[in-house]
Amino acid sequence: MTDVLIVGAGPAGLSAAATCARHGLSVRVVDEFMKPGGRLLGQLHEEPDGTWWNGIEEARRLYEQAVGLGASVACGVSVYDAARGEEGWVVSTTEGILEAPVLLLATGAAETALPLPGWTIPGVMSIGAAQVMTNVHRVRVGERGVIIGVNILAVAIARELQLAGIHVDRMVLPPRNPVTQEAASPYHVMQSLLRVAHLAPSAFIRYGSRLVKSDPLLRLAVRCYPAGGVKMWRMPIHLRTAAVEILGTSKVEGVRLARVSPDGEPLPGTEHDIPADFVCIAGGLHPLAELAAVAGCPFAYLPELGGHVPLHNERMETPLAGLYVAGNITGIESAKVAMAQGAVAGLAIAEHLGRLRDRTALADAIAHVKRVRRSATIQFHPEIGRGRADVERMFQEQGISGK
Amino acid sequence: MSATGRIEEHPILGPLPERSVVTFRFNGVPMQAYQGETIAAALLAAGIRTLRLHEEKGTPRGIYCNIGHCFECRVTVNGRTGIRACLTLVEEGMEITAGEILPTPLKKGGHPA
Amino acid sequence: MDQGNIVICRCEEVTLKELIAAAETYRCSARELKLRTRAGMGCCGGRTCRRFIDMVARQATGEAPSHGIPLGYQPPVRPVAFGQLGGVIG
Missing domain, CATH: 3.50.50.60 (FAD/NAD(P)-binding domain)
Structure with missing residues (x-):
């Protein structure tokens, strides 16, 4: 029996998987790409302190950590539907139907195109x-x-x-x-x-x-x-x-x-x-949230976060019971923020399923996301903090259904 | 150096690891790739950018997003249509064919030519 | 070159000119624009062009973006073989 099903093996999904597994939960991660790591995989840049951020190595570290703690990670699996069933979430994949009481969507972002004459030419x-x-x-x-x-x-x-x-x-x-x-x-x-x-x-x-x-x-x-x-x-x-x-x-x-x-x-x-x-x-990025939409999650349109994002709170809960989101699906930010959000989602899920003994860990993890956000050298949007505050306020107005 | 060969050396990522050679065919032409390469990467390394023609208009198409979102790179693999070249690894003996213009006898009106 | 001849929906090869013409004639929702032009109805499910269909529709009607998703998503959100639909494999 899977406790937590995670869609997306990027920085958010893998961090969440490790956190859930550390709390004794049975975790299954699926990803459409043939390698784990998500968009971490291409990243390569020099940090202000002169060290190199190598996304391939970060991805390997996160993958090995999650698998080492007992999470199962399946690559090359596409997810095409997610719906609430009697017992929990029912997720349709190219490898069959998977069910779990908790579903975390960590599907990241998609690129925005800039159409111009000739943009369909190969090359x-x-x-x-x-x-x-x-x-x-x-x-x-x-x-x-x-x-x-x-x-x-x-x-x-x-x-x-x-x-x-x-x-x-x-x-x-x-x-x-x-x-x-x-x-x-x-x-x-x-x-x-x-x-x-x-x-x-x-x-x-x-x-x-x-x-x-x-x-x-x-x-x-x-x-x-x-x-x-x-x-x-x-x-x-x-x-x-x-x-x-x-x-x-x-x-x-x-x-x-x-x-x-x-x-x-x-x-x-x-x-x-x-x-x-x-x-x-190069038209920038926007949250890839189609599974949240078919699952019936309400959305918020916040340009500061990159467009339409599934409604969620700072614990990464959506208004739908058992449905969580983390990473760029919640707004366009760096991979480091995505990892920190994944850890929050993992702890919130552990609490939801009665496995979190240390309640302060969740509050600390939420504070850590804010610290990582503040210290980011690159902000994709200067008003990211305002967007985050707006989505939190909208979530509080809406509340969680079915709880 | 060809315009689209492999990046054998990289100042940060290091040299490409040794990999075994895989043979496959694209539109009937025998080709080689390395184990673990996607169809899209192996064909691009061989200088092939056009992966299909648009079903109706016949305009050539190649990879666009390279991570499975846009479906522009779909090819036929061992008789199965609609396979994304950017997400599918080359396997020994694979028969890959590019999509071509399809007849559309049932379509009424349609787009202006 | 005439910017109107830009392909917006790559799957169905619908141009900006066709979208604008339909949007100005019908002053309709993004969904109706999609059904009228077939833009966004191809293989990729509109993943690349849906935001442009929405922009063209909004520019014709003068509507501001709303919190709801303009073009709804229906499963499957990835094309799947008929054999896979409805079949429980696992």
Whole structure:
């Protein structure tokens, strides 16, 4: 008999699995990918203290810890439905139906696309696809690439491609159209880039970051942004140039660029083509919450958390009895926050099933999530704290049903 | 060096480990991969980006998300259709074929050409 | 290039132009827009394009995003073989 079924073997799911197993619960984890670790698997960056964060090693450590404590982890298993049954949750997978009194959804995030002409041509991929191909599968995605979409995730992965010896020619904005919206606005992108300016090796951006509080100065900075882009990590980042079309038929051959106004409007007569054999689309991340939706969980729309998130409290409980969530399904944050949330979910589940002797452990784990959040070097959204407070308030208004 | 070969050496992740060779066929052409590689990774390493043609429009498609979300990389494996190349490991003797344009005799109206 | 010719739903090859035309004609919900254009009804279940269908619908109707999920999800959330549906394997 399985006590806890966890969907997703990423940082949140594996941490929760280890915590539950440590409290004597029978835990089963399933994941669609062929290796455990989730999006930890591609991550590779230098920490401010000069050490390397190697997601592959973190994933191995978490996996070995969970399995060592007795959790079972099955990879290559897709989950396609979750429903409340008489006794607990009934989960349909490609390996059959699984049942457990407690279900934890730790399905992480999905990438947001930025549609533009030519984005279906082979050789165009999401930036996360390039990350996995490079760091997990160790296959080069091409020789000369262009990244479309300027954000912190794109910058981090571009750096990883360079580490593997892949040439990233430049990073440009997507074209302005009804579905790219703020991602195509130099002003909005500049604003979000300046919030992570403390990480930038570029003096222009670092000085610019002091302007972020003054709107007229920020607009001035966008107007004066160098035509050749600002070079960070050997790669020009363009805020006044957009990709208007990806060129090629059976494979990517190049990208058509145009200069854009401070509002993102293409300037006539500025179109020019550059060669490329691969293109990465970097539209950021949003919570992957489809299973929570089919399970009947209420949602909250909070842009600070990345969009629609299942309603939950700081104990990672949803309003549905026995349904828990942890990690990026609850809002886009770093893997370290996801791990801390997984530990909270594990303790809350142990308490729910009558296995938690030390009640202070849960309060400590909740406080730890907040500490990890505060000390994060990269915030995906500057108002993450407000989003977290809003979802907690909405949860308290709703209450837990069936308890 | 080919544009899409394997990353044998990596400054942080180290050299690729030794792996045994697996042979398979893509659209009837014999190919080699390494044990533990996905179909998508093995084909990309061999320089193949097009994994199928759109069923109606015939536009070429390759990997997009590489983690099983988008279903763009679906291929036919040993006669089973709709298999995601990005989530499926290559196995010895696998017969993989790319999706092609399908006839749509029942479709009325449809999209403008 | 005309940005209207962008494919939004990659599975069904529905373009931005087609979506906007349907949204402006019917001023309808994202769900109705999906049914009218087939955008989001392909193999991937709309995982890549659902947010764009919703954006186009909202831009036509002027509605703000709500807490509810605009395009509901129905199981299966992954395509499965017919043999697998309803069959208890484990």
